[in-house]
Amino acid sequence: MDLSASAIVGIGRTAYTRKSGRTGISLAAEAIRAALDDAGLSPSDVDGMTCFSTGDPASPLRVSHAIGLDEIGWNVNTYAGGNQVALVMANAASAIITGQAEVVVVYRVLDSNVRYGKVTGAVEVGGFEQFAAPQGYMVPPQWFAMWAQRHQHVYGSTCEDLGAIAINNRAHAVANEHAIARDPLTLETYLEGRWIVEPFRVFDLAYEVDGAVALVLTSADRAKDLRHPPVYPIGAAEGTGAGGMPDLWSDQTSMYSRIVAPRLWARTGLSAADMDIACMYDCFTYTVMATFEDFGFCDKGEVGDYFREGRATYGGDVVVNPHGGLLSEGYLHGLNHHYEAVHQLRREAGVRQVDDAELALVTAGAGPYGGAIVYGRERPS
Amino acid sequence: MTTVDWSQLPPPQPLPDADSAGFWQATANGELRLCRCTNCGHWHHPPLEHCRRCAAPTAFEPVTGTGTIYTFIVQRQPAVVGYFDQVPYAVAIVELDQQPGLRLTGRVVDVDIDEVRIGMRVAARIEPLRGGEFQVPVFAPVAVV
Ligand SMILES: [Zn+2]
Numbered sequence: 001m002d003l004s005a006s007a008i009v010g011i012g013r014t015a016y017t018r019k020s021g022r023t024g025i026s027l028a029a030e031a032i033r034a035a036l037d038d039a040g041l042s043p044s045d046v047d048g049m050t051c052f053s054t055g056d057p058a059s060p061l062r063v064s065h066a067i068g069l070d071e072i073g074w075n076v077n078t079y080a081g082g083n084q085v086a087l088v089m090a091n092a093a094s095a096i097i098t099g100q101a102e103v104v105v106v107y108r109v110l111d112s113n114v115r116y117g118k119v120t121g122a123v124e125v126g127g128f129e130q131f132a133a134p135q136g137y138m139v140p141p142q143w144f145a146m147w148a149q150r151h152q153h154v155y156g157s158t159c160e161d162l163g164a165i166a167i168n169n170r171a172h173a174v175a176n177e178h179a180i181a182r183d184p185l186t187l188e189t190y191l192e193g194r195w196i197v198e199p200f201r202v203f204d205l206a207y208e209v210d211g212a213v214a215l216v217l218t219s220a221d222r223a224k225d226l227r228h229p230p231v232y233p234i235g236a237a238e239g240t241g242a243g244g245m246p247d248l249w250s251d252q253t254s255m256y257s258r259i260v261a262p263r264l265w266a267r268t269g270l271s272a273a274d275m276d277i278a279c280m281y282d283c284f285t286y287t288v289m290a291t292f293e294d295f296g297f298c299d300k301g302e303v304g305d306y307f308r309e310g311r312a313t314y315g316g317d318v319v320v321n322p323h324g325g326l327l328s329e330g331y332l333h334g335l336n337h338h339y340e341a342v343h344q345l346r347r348e349a350g351v352r353q354v355d356d357a358e359l360a361l362v363t364a365g366a367g368p369y370g371g372a373i374v375y376g377r378e379r380p381s
Numbered sequence: 382m383t384t385v386d387w388s389q390l391p392p393p394q395p396l397p398d399a400d401s402a403g404f405w406q407a408t409a410n411g412e413l414r415l416c417r418c419t420n421c422g423h424w425h426h427p428p429l430e431h432c433r434r435c436a437a438p439t440a441f442e443p444v445t446g447t448g449t450i451y452t453f454i455v456q457r458q459p460a461v462v463g464y465f466d467q468v469p470y471a472v473a474i475v476e477l478d479q480q481p482g483l484r485l486t487g488r489v490v491d492v493d494i495d496e497v498r499i500g501m502r503v504a505a506r507i508e509p510l511r512g513g514e515f516q517v518p519v520f521a522p523v524a525v526v
Binding site for chain 1: 390391392393394395396397398401404426427451452453454455456457458459460461462463464467470472474482484485486487488499510515517519
C-alpha cells in the first residue's frame with residue numbers, strides 16, 4: 001500500500017508541564033482543536049479518531065465527545081506505549097487510504113495520573129511480570145538498564161557515550177521554547193547526575209510531563225487544498241520479538257530495530273544516509289544508541305564518537321531529535337517526535353530549522369517492540 | 382483521610398495463573414522447578430501449557446538453578462513498592478545451564494553489589510517473599526572450581 005496517498009495536514013499541542021492540574025480529556029481536546037485549526041478544519045470534519053494508551057481515561061470516545069462530536073465513525077484505542085506510535089500513524093493513514101475515514105485525528109495525552117517510572121501502591125502482578133516484579137524489578141528504566149549494561153560489556157560503550165546522547169538532545173532543547181528541560185548540559189553535569197539504576201543516571205531517563213499532541217491526517221488529494229504544505233508518510237514497518245518480553249530478547253545489544261530497519265529500508269528504497277532528520281525514540285539514552293546502530297547510521301559501538309564529533313546535530317550527517325526528544329522536550333510517549341518531523345518538513349521550525357529538510361525518520365519503541373516511519377516533504381513519484 | 386506510609390507496604394505479590402501454578406507450588410516447597418516439554422524436552426520460562434515448539438503437554442521438573450549472569454542492574458533510587466528501603470540492590474538476568482536462552486530474573490544476594498559482573502556464575506536459592514505466603518528464587522555467587 002502506498003501510504004503517501006494520505007498526508008498529515010495539521011499539528012497541535014498543549015504546553016508541556018510538570019503538573020498541569022488538568023484532566024487528560026481537557027488536555028487532549030485542546031491539542032486536537034489546535035491541530036484542526038492549524039489544518040483549517042473544524043471538529044465537524046472529523047470522522048476518525050485514534051490514540052494509544054495503557055488504559056487511561058482520555059479515550060477516543062470521550063475525547064471526540066469533548067470536542068463537540070455527537071458521533072464518531074472509525075475509532076481505535078490501541079493498548080500500547082511508545083512502541084506502537086508508528087503503527088498508530090500508519091493505521092490512521094491506512095484508514096484514509098482504504099476509505100474507512102476521511103479525516104483522522106491521532107493524539108496522545110499524558111496527565112499527572114500517568115507516570116511510568118515508579119510503582120508506589122500495593123500491587124499484585126500477573127503475566128510475565130509475576131516472576132520478577134516481586135523482586136523489585138518492575139519498571140521500564142530497570143528493564144532497559146539491563147540492555148545498556150550488556151552493550152557496555154560486549155562493545156565497550158561507556159556512560160560517557162550515553163551522556164553524549166543526552167547532551168546532544170539537551171543542546172537542541174535549549175533553543176526550543178516548548179521544551180521542559182532547557183538548561184545546557186555538560187558532560188561534567190551529566191556524570192554528576194544521581195544514579196537511578198546503574199548504568200542509568202537521571203539524565204538517561206525521559207522527562208515525564210503532562211501534555212497532549214495531536215496530528216490530523218486526510219487524503220493526499222484533499223491535503224493539496226488545505227492551509228499548509230502536506231507531509232507524506234512514505235513507508236512504515238513494525239516488528240516485535242521475544243513475545244515482547246524484554247528479558248528474553250536474545251541479544252540485548254540490538255533492539256526491535258534489528259528487525260524493523262531492513263524492512264523499512266526495503267519498503268521505502270531509502271537508507272539512513274538519505275535522512276535529514278532522525279527523531280529517535282528516546283525513553284532512555286540507550287534506546288537511541290541501540291536503534292541508531294540498527295538503523296544503519298553507524299556501526300555497533302560507534303555512537304559515542306558519532307555524537308561527540310557533531311555528526312548528530314546541525315551541520316553534521318543527520319540531526320537527531322532537533323526538538324530535544326523525550327529526554328529534554330518531554331515525554332509525550334513519542335507522538336511529539338511525529339509533531340517535530342512535520343514541523344521541520346514544513347520548514348516552520350525557525351531557529352531550529354534543519355536546512356533543506358526533505359526526509360525524516362521517526363522511530364517508536366525500545367527493546368523487543370517497536371516500529372518506524374519515514375515522512376517526506378514530497379510525495380514519491 | 383489516613384496517611385499511608387508507602388515505605389511499609391509489601392513488595393508486589395505474584396498472581397499465579399493456570400500455567401504458572403506449578404512454578405509457585407515448587408518455590409513454596411523450597412524447590413525451583415521449571416516448565417519442560419514432555420516430548421521434546423525443551424524448557425520454557427515463562428511456563429506454557431503446551432510446548433511452543435512441538436505442542437506437546439508440558440510438566441514442571443526440578444532444575445539445579447545454576448547459571449551465568451547475562452546482564453544486571455544496580456537499583457540506586459527507590460522505584461518499586463516494598464523495596465524503597467532496600468536500595469541499593471542488584472538484579473540479574475541469569476541464563477540457566479539447562480538450555481541456551483533459558484533465562485530467569487532475580488535479585489543477586491550474598492555479594493557486594495560492586496562485585497557483580499556479567500559472566501559471573503550463580504546458583505538459585507529459594508527465599509520467602511515479604512507480605513504473603515510466596516517464596517521466590519534469588520541468586521548467589523558460586524565458587525568456580
Ligand atoms: Zn516440545
